[in-house]
Amino acid sequence: xxxxxxxxxxxxxxxxxxxxxxxxxxxxxxxxxxxxxxxxxxxxxxxxxxxxxxxxxxxxxxxxxxxxxxxxxxxxxxxxxxxxxxxxxxxxxxxxxxxxxxxxxxxxxxxxxxxxxxxxxxxxxxxxxxxxxxx
Numbered sequence: 001x002x003x004x005x006x007x008x009x010x011x012x013x014x015x016x017x018x019x020x021x022x023x024x025x026x027x028x029x030x031x032x033x034x035x036x037x038x039x040x041x042x043x044x045x046x047x048x049x050x051x052x053x054x055x056x057x058x059x060x061x062x063x064x065x066x067x068x069x070x071x072x073x074x075x076x077x078x079x080x081x082x083x084x085x086x087x088x089x090x091x092x093x094x095x096x097x098x099x100x101x102x103x104x105x106x107x108x109x110x111x112x113x114x115x116x117x118x119x120x121x122x123x124x125x126x127x128x129x130x131x132x133x134x135x
Contacts, residue, residue, distance in 0.1 A: 010127025018116030029108030
């Protein structure tokens with residue numbers, strides 16, 4: 001077996017296992033990012049107001065989401081983004097929720113994808129070093 005073959009085998013194995021594990025890592029990682037409020041707000045701010053100088057967050061409509069007394073409660077948000085030229089953009093609750101979820105799951109996917117590619121590169125190097133060339 002040649003060194004490049006060992007390198008390819010190592011990288012392909014990691015890509016297969018790592019790619020399959022991303023089916024679990026991305027949804028779980030994205031949901032974890034949604035649950036961390038400061039991280040979610042920062043990612044959402046980048047998604048809904050790119051280039052904004054400041055973002056003002058207003059929360060309203062606090063209350064229960066179900067009729068059950070032990071049910072969960074919720075709220076709505078409205079963000080006002082201020083840009084360098086002084087213009088403002090009001091972002092409604094629906095846009096904050098959808099773009100925030102998208103940004104969180106995208107961040108989880110990009111980060112886990114980069115980790116899988118890094119590990120695949122390391123496996124390729126290790127696979128090439130472990131193979132004893134004939135000759």
